[in-house]
Amino acid sequence: MSRTRPVTVVVDAVGGDHAPAQILDGVRAALAENPDVRIILTGPADVVEPFADAAGGRVEAVATTEIIEMGEHPASAVRSTKDSSIVVGARLVREKRADALFSAGSTGACMAAATLVMGRIKGVSRPAIATVIPTAGPPCVLLDVGANADCKPDNLLQFAEMGEAYASVVLGVERPRVALLNIGEEPTKGSMLAQESHALLAEKLPSFTGNIEGREVLTGAADVIVTDGFTGNVALKLLEGTSSVLLGQVKDAMTSSLPATLAAAVLKPAMMRLKSQLDPDTYGGAPLLGIDGVCIIGHGSSGPVAVKNAISVAVQAVEGDLTGRIADAVAAN
Amino acid sequence: MSRTRPVTVVVDAVGGDHAPAQILDGVRAALAENPDVRIILTGPADVVEPFADAAGGRVEAVATTEIIEMGEHPASAVRSTKDSSIVVGARLVREKRADALFSAGSTGACMAAATLVMGRIKGVSRPAIATVIPTAGPPCVLLDVGANADCKPDNLLQFAEMGEAYASVVLGVERPRVALLNIGEEPTKGSMLAQESHALLAEKLPSFTGNIEGREVLTGAADVIVTDGFTGNVALKLLEGTSSVLLGQVKDAMTSSLPATLAAAVLKPAMMRLKSQLDPDTYGGAPLLGIDGVCIIGHGSSGPVAVKNAISVAVQAVEGDLTGRIADAVAAN
Secondary structure: OOOOOOOEEEEEOOOOOOOOHHHHHHHHHHHHHOOOOEEEEEEOHHHHHHHHHHHHHHEEEEEOOEOOOOOOOHHHHHHHOOOEHHHHHHHHHHOOOOOEEEEOOOHHHHHHHHHHHHOEOOOOOOOEEEEEEOOOOOOEEEEOOOOOOOOOHHHHHHHHHHHHHHHHHOOOOOOOOEEEEOOOOOOOOOOHHHHHHHHHHHHHOOOEEEEEOHHHHHHOOOOEEEOOHHHHHHHHHHHHHHHHHHHHHHHHHHOOOHHHHHHHHHHHHHHHHHHHHHOHHHHOOEEEEOEOOEEEEOOOOOOHHHHHHHHHHHHHHHHOOHHHHHHHHHHHO | OOOOOOOEEEEEOOOOOOOOHHHHHHHHHHHHHOOOOEEEEEEOHHHHHHHHHHHHHHEEEEEOOEOOOOOOOHHHHHHHOOOEHHHHHHHHHHOOOOOEEEEOOOHHHHHHHHHHHHOEOOOOOOOEEEEEEOOOOOOEEEEOOOOOOOOOHHHHHHHHHHHHHHHHHOOOOOOOOEEEEOOOOOOOOOOHHHHHHHHHHHHHOOOEEEEEOHHHHHHOOOOEEEOOHHHHHHHHHHHHHHHHHHHHHHHHHHOOOHHHHHHHHHHHHHHHHHHHHHOHHHHOOEEEEOEOOEEEEOOOOOOHHHHHHHHHHHHHHHHOOHHHHHHHHHHHO
């Protein structure tokens, strides 16, 4: 489990709304924070080469000549755009020249490149996108948040196993509590998928604690919450939207009068802490689990902090042998 | 559409966590607020008769002798407990002695009593539970929030038609904008159910505006949001849970130091307004749409304000001929 050589993370320099400037700022911050990490930057030569030259020996530039356009069909784009920053990045991991891939480019293109080029872990039928959400207690892994809109109970069992490995390796949870997102507490509640998944999880997964309802998601009652990619994506975006609207309304309340504005100034530090706690950048990106190699997908809006944190998550995942842990868990069932 | 006779609402006096005291307080408030409403109270004689005597001619007591226990299977409980407050209430509406039913008792028992005793509107295949959620803009009708965990596209079309009628009659929205909850903007995104429902809604419903993602639910971008009862229930409970956790954290931030506590006191009125705006009691209850007669299901925790508001919603629904509007909308497709 313990590695002596440094971890190498491929970073797609041109994926994301704020690429390349903020991606490169994030890489710079990651290099400063973690003296052992090495970076391979993929992207156009005029972007990646000057940066690598300036960074000294810890950054390697791999120039690419093609670009995947937003809106292209992801799988066909990956097949037809072999010299793009994402596809080349995935190939570097497959060829063991790097340990992990990070891109804040199109989620569909990342998923397609990871699945087609890096390949799935043996036995995994559907890779899933996980995300770490802040709760009133410890942070929690929610998956699938969008890779698979239609799922079967078998898929949810694998999501549970993969989420458990992630919570253990990256969040450091010793015995993750795994729950199924459902609309009632009893095993017989919910859709056919939820009922059948409950039965399968109860049979196969020792860490399964039962159903969790929407109301409990943020209370910290579970370390891993499993659901299909449709429900998970709705849930994640609803969480983000609700936080944003509510904090906006709190802000409005705080500026509704002169005394309120003065009072709010006093509260600013505490409110900023709360805001940063809810900030998706804190966890840097969403791992695509089930891929043979570590793959972290950044939000399109990723700024330097998100990039730095995503690189750090990638390093933890590599050092903790996330891929091996998932392979073992999936092979056992 | 305009009615001259008063609206009669049956209220289940013994349904809910705070029954009967807070239910009766709510009835008292509704009578004071709306001079035209009449109430029929169902429940044990010693609860309903003294109240009716004291209230004068506007409240009628209908004594019942049986009680549906929580945890009983709803449909069989409704069949075997014919003299319970909910079943008798539903029968009073079916017999046209009352116009609407309100109960804060078991949601399952209410649904079963409404469906089995009052019956469905001709052409409606699945009644749905709707709920009104506050947004940064005007309030929005979300349905189904739990009556049907597994749905077909036809069901979602009817939910859309019923939700549109509700938004028009009860929220007073002239041309409701109806959206489908989905995980992407394009018609080809989402689960098979979402994709097929999108196509059907686009074909049949002139007011359909397309998909809405979780992030936009609270922005006020739609007047009616349609989804299956599994996703809708998860979404609703997540909204409630997120609001509660976030406002709790804001409160913690506000009491994190002495200066913060003093400052927070200044902000209290604005924060209380925000809290009441998010309070589910504001909209009083969730209508079960598709039933031949108005049926409003209260939260188990309904207090006097929720009861008063639910009665007021029931009156609006009756006066605006919600049932007739739904029948017409469903018959047209």
